[in-house]
Amino acid sequence: MPIPANDPTKKTWLPVPENSDFPIQNIPFGVFLTRDDIITIGTRIGDHAIDLGALHQLGYFKDIPLTDDIFLQDTLNDFISDGQKTWRAVRNRISEIFEVSNEELKNREDHKEVVLFSMDEIEMQLPVQIGDYTDFYSSKEHATNVGTMFRDPDNALLPNWLHLPVGYHGRSSTIIPSGTPVRRPKGQTSPKENGKPGFGPSKLVDFELEMAFITTDANALGEPIPVNEAEDYIFGMVLFNDWSARDIQKWEYVPLGPFLAKSFASSISPWIVTLDALEPYRTESPKQNPEPLPYLKLSGNHSFDIQLEVDIKTEASSTTVSKSNFKYMYWTMAQQLAHHTINGCKVNSGDMMGSGTISGPNPDSLGSMLELSWAGKNPVTLNDGSQRTFIEDNDTVILRGFCKNSNYRIGFGEVSTKLLPSLGS
Amino acid sequence: MPIPANDPTKKTWLPVPENSDFPIQNIPFGVFLTRDDIITIGTRIGDHAIDLGALHQLGYFKDIPLTDDIFLQDTLNDFISDGQKTWRAVRNRISEIFEVSNEELKNREDHKEVVLFSMDEIEMQLPVQIGDYTDFYSSKEHATNVGTMFRDPDNALLPNWLHLPVGYHGRSSTIIPSGTPVRRPKGQTSPKENGKPGFGPSKLVDFELEMAFITTDANALGEPIPVNEAEDYIFGMVLFNDWSARDIQKWEYVPLGPFLAKSFASSISPWIVTLDALEPYRTESPKQNPEPLPYLKLSGNHSFDIQLEVDIKTEASSTTVSKSNFKYMYWTMAQQLAHHTINGCKVNSGDMMGSGTISGPNPDSLGSMLELSWAGKNPVTLNDGSQRTFIEDNDTVILRGFCKNSNYRIGFGEVSTKLLPSLGS
Numbered sequence: 001m002p003i004p005a006n007d008p009t010k011k012t013w014l015p016v017p018e019n020s021d022f023p024i025q026n027i028p029f030g031v032f033l034t035r036d037d038i039i040t041i042g043t044r045i046g047d048h049a050i051d052l053g054a055l056h057q058l059g060y061f062k063d064i065p066l067t068d069d070i071f072l073q074d075t076l077n078d079f080i081s082d083g084q085k086t087w088r089a090v091r092n093r094i095s096e097i098f099e100v101s102n103e104e105l106k107n108r109e110d111h112k113e114v115v116l117f118s119m120d121e122i123e124m125q126l127p128v129q130i131g132d133y134t135d136f137y138s139s140k141e142h143a144t145n146v147g148t149m150f151r152d153p154d155n156a157l158l159p160n161w162l163h164l165p166v167g168y169h170g171r172s173s174t175i176i177p178s179g180t181p182v183r184r185p186k187g188q189t190s191p192k193e194n195g196k197p198g199f200g201p202s203k204l205v206d207f208e209l210e211m212a213f214i215t216t217d218a219n220a221l222g223e224p225i226p227v228n229e230a231e232d233y234i235f236g237m238v239l240f241n242d243w244s245a246r247d248i249q250k251w252e253y254v255p256l257g258p259f260l261a262k263s264f265a266s267s268i269s270p271w272i273v274t275l276d277a278l279e280p281y282r283t284e285s286p287k288q289n290p291e292p293l294p295y296l297k298l299s300g301n302h303s304f305d306i307q308l309e310v311d312i313k314t315e316a317s318s319t320t321v322s323k324s325n326f327k328y329m330y331w332t333m334a335q336q337l338a339h340h341t342i343n344g345c346k347v348n349s350g351d352m353m354g355s356g357t358i359s360g361p362n363p364d365s366l367g368s369m370l371e372l373s374w375a376g377k378n379p380v381t382l383n384d385g386s387q388r389t390f391i392e393d394n395d396t397v398i399l400r401g402f403c404k405n406s407n408y409r410i411g412f413g414e415v416s417t418k419l420l421p422s423l424g425s
Numbered sequence: 426m427p428i429p430a431n432d433p434t435k436k437t438w439l440p441v442p443e444n445s446d447f448p449i450q451n452i453p454f455g456v457f458l459t460r461d462d463i464i465t466i467g468t469r470i471g472d473h474a475i476d477l478g479a480l481h482q483l484g485y486f487k488d489i490p491l492t493d494d495i496f497l498q499d500t501l502n503d504f505i506s507d508g509q510k511t512w513r514a515v516r517n518r519i520s521e522i523f524e525v526s527n528e529e530l531k532n533r534e535d536h537k538e539v540v541l542f543s544m545d546e547i548e549m550q551l552p553v554q555i556g557d558y559t560d561f562y563s564s565k566e567h568a569t570n571v572g573t574m575f576r577d578p579d580n581a582l583l584p585n586w587l588h589l590p591v592g593y594h595g596r597s598s599t600i601i602p603s604g605t606p607v608r609r610p611k612g613q614t615s616p617k618e619n620g621k622p623g624f625g626p627s628k629l630v631d632f633e634l635e636m637a638f639i640t641t642d643a644n645a646l647g648e649p650i651p652v653n654e655a656e657d658y659i660f661g662m663v664l665f666n667d668w669s670a671r672d673i674q675k676w677e678y679v680p681l682g683p684f685l686a687k688s689f690a691s692s693i694s695p696w697i698v699t700l701d702a703l704e705p706y707r708t709e710s711p712k713q714n715p716e717p718l719p720y721l722k723l724s725g726n727h728s729f730d731i732q733l734e735v736d737i738k739t740e741a742s743s744t745t746v747s748k749s750n751f752k753y754m755y756w757t758m759a760q761q762l763a764h765h766t767i768n769g770c771k772v773n774s775g776d777m778m779g780s781g782t783i784s785g786p787n788p789d790s791l792g793s794m795l796e797l798s799w800a801g802k803n804p805v806t807l808n809d810g811s812q813r814t815f816i817e818d819n820d821t822v823i824l825r826g827f828c829k830n831s832n833y834r835i836g837f838g839e840v841s842t843k844l845l846p847s848l849g850s
Contacts (some may be wrong), residue, residue, distance in 0.1 A: 038544050056730070126539055131556075131597065131598055132596055132597055132598050134596075137681060158679050158680060159616070160613075160622075160676055160679065163613060163622045164613050164622075164677065164682075166677070166680075166681055167592070167596070167681065167684055168681035168684055169594040169595050169596050169684065170594050171555055171557055171559075171594050171770060172556065172756075173556055173557050173770070173771045173772070173776070174769075174770055174771055176520070176646070182647075183646075183647040183769050185767075185768035185769055185770050186649070186767055186768060186769075187767055188585075188589055188718065189590060191584070196715075197585075197588045197589075197718065199718050199720070208838070213520055214762060221599060221601070221605075221608075222607075222608040222689075222845075222848060223692070223848065224611070224848075245768070248687065248768070252585060252589065254583050254585065255583060255591075255678070255682070256562060256591055256593035256682040256683065256684070257593050257594065257678075257680070257681040257682020257683075258681065259559075259592055259593055259594065260592075260764070260765070260770065261768075261769040262770040263594065263765075263768060263770040264647075264769045264770055265646070265769075283442060286604070290457075290503075290621075293613065293622065293624050295624070305644075339685070340685070342610075342611055342612055342613075342685065342687075343610035343611060343612050343670070343685040343688065343689040344599075344608050344610055344611075344848070345596060345599055345685065345687045345688040345689055346598045346599055347598070348598055351598070380563075423647065423648065423649075425772065
């Protein structure tokens with residue numbers, strides 16, 4: 001069944017700059033602080049943020065069953081809990097209100113006054129309260145690169161990797177929106193000559209180019225989600241920079257996995273692009289061999305053609321250091337969610353699941369400095385002539401992502417994060 | 426400065442059965458559903474639950490600055506956010522109200538009618554909304570046993586273990602209160618002859634005898650908590666059964682740590698016993714050698730003498746299979762919290778941190794079936810004559826914990842969880 005909001009011929013009465021990530025076919029969801037210091041749920045078309053709380057109060061959603069305060073909240077969790085049918089109805093209705101020939105709002109200056117904001121007068125917030133955050137490790141190229149560097153080039157993938165989407169629990173309290181700076185973390189590192197561990201600011205701070213999906217309430221405790229239903233419980237996606245301190249990680253991670261090397265910060269783009277909006281960009285994922293167990297087996301196309309890039313911005317220049325694509329992921333989101341719940345684990349509205357670093361097959365499609373500089377051996381030269389093996393103080397790392405076909409472009413905007421020097425340094 | 430509520434000479438006008446875990450010197454905090462189906466915050470003395478929401482509405486806390494609805498909530502998070510000074514004032518005031526010579530409430534039948542419940546007419550809930558849950562691995566005996574069984578008896582502890590409290594992020598959505606049954610999880614296990622992974626209900630479901638502490642808002646993002654201040658941010662403790670599926674764990678855990686082997690459930694006792702109430706049982710922890718790095722170094726006594734036991738109850742019998750003690754933990758809670766935040770990780774009200782399995786030095790003080798049966802080699806005989814290597818369907822695992830000195834006993838009650846057969850079996 002076609003989704004009306006995805007109609008490629010649709011135009012809007014709002015101005016949309018050429019190559020905008022936010023045409024009327026996107027209609028992402030986010031949370032922002034208005035010029036009046038009010039937190040509200042909103043969407044974005046072109047460079048306008050739209051206050052859905054105000055629209056709802058003015059009666060524009062009267063034909064959709066919604067509680068009065070559903071958009072007057074500081075997170076999207078309750079809206080997401082309302083389920084796929086409601087998200088679709090709201091997104092379709094927004095598309096209708098802003099369609100070029102619709103005059104309901106277009107000619108109401110008094111309404112537009114309270115509904116529309118320019119992007120530069122609002123402040124984007126974290127869009128959801130993240131109950132639990134899980135990070136997967138689902139790019140075969142990334143897992144192979146890491147295994148080659150740190151273990152055994154001839155057996156780079158561990159035996160379980162091709163049979164299940166390896167994942168681990170992460171820290172949700174330190175997931176921050178684009179624009180919030182990150183401090184270089186302190187921590188212990190592997191002992192040198194004297195046998196004592198090192199201590200101090202991490203010397204090997206890295207980004208990880210990832211995407212993350214946000215779920216709705218999906219199951220009762222003890223009940224797995226079937227893989228062929230899993231996408232119904234995915235609200236949408238964001239760009240995800242999983243900051244990592246490689247030297248801290250190396251020392252701490254056995255036997256229970258990464259901990260403080262990751263939990264100092266992860267940054268996300270603030271607009272959640274719905275799975276519905278991504279539908280036209282659905283594509284196949286890499287062929288899986290060996291065939292997965294039945295609970296992970298799924299036919300059809302379950303990946304998305306999302307072009308990704310990473311820029312490192314210094315005072316003097318901005319340099320694109322990587323271009324990758326979400327479609328390289330070996331394990332799909334549906335498989336990740338089915339695997340996550342096969343043991344009965346409960347998934348709630350606002351949970352976030354990261355893809356793991358998305359590396360592609362080419363030397364310029366690697367999703368971390370660890371891989372781009374091959375563990376520091378091959379420095380990357382920036383456009384200002386300086387070199388990087390890892391991220392330096394005051395560098396800003398920017399991830400961008402968008403889908404494009406002959407009809408239109410749908411994007412995620414960016415997640416931009418500056419690395420500040422360690423406290424006291 | 427002595428805490429008035431800890432006065433060992435104090436008696437209460439409420440009946441307290443001999444050997445109760447809940448004398449007037451305990452005053453734990455919890456959340457319960459009353460006979461009128463109202464959720465409230467409460468405490469417990471003897472076998473009475475006390476509705477703090479009702480007490481507050483009746484004016485009994487008028488001398489303490491508290492918002493009107495602080496106890497009329499379904500979690501303790503906001504109360505915990507109010508900080509140590511407030512918890513102390515409220516606990517001291519409760520102690521005063523129920524002190525044997527205090528007649529404020531004692532003689533008000535109309536007030537007692539709405540404030541007091543017998544334990545069998547209420548239903549205990551999860552006491553906090555757990556934002557993030559971290560599990561440590563801080564018993565040297567446990568880590569040594571596991572390392573001996575699965576790696577190398579001569580190098581049982583990994584090189585980092587004596588230098589930092591190893592920990593990992595866990596799943597908070599599946600932390601459940603005592604009384605909620607757990608389903609045997611399904612999952613993948615290591616390949617047998619044909620090279621294909623196994624799949625089905627776990628055959629090696631285990632308990633882990635742990636305790637967990639609950640924090641208040643402790644720091645801003647990027648700012649470590651000094652180890653000598655860390656205890657100020659610990660509200661209290663609960664018993665913690667970290668259910669584990671050993672066969673799933675063995676296959677999935679490299680290289681990112683335990684995931685589905687743990688995230689199907691962890692059970693906690695419903696009353697949070699405050700660190701203040703545990704103060705008289707403060708004791709030293711094992712001497713640390715090598716000396717920890719300065720950010721983990723702390724003088725004085727920072728452990729607690731909490732006697733622990735595990736019972737396995739079948740239809741036919743109940744058997745104590747382990748007796749351990751919290752004081753065996755090598756790393757203290759203060760060190761765990763200081764380590765957790767040394768990278769700037771933000772800790773919030775309601776976060777929970779597990780100790781890791783608490784094994785002691787004796788064969789009967791091991792905190793898991795994995796260790797008690799030595800990976801299944803030495804079955805444990807129950808009082809009904811049956812044998813166990815791991816937990817079987819319909820077994821109930823009960824953890825208990827209490828402190829005792831010549832003055833009085835303070836306890837945690839129990840966390841009791843029945844293991845149900847896997848779905849569809």
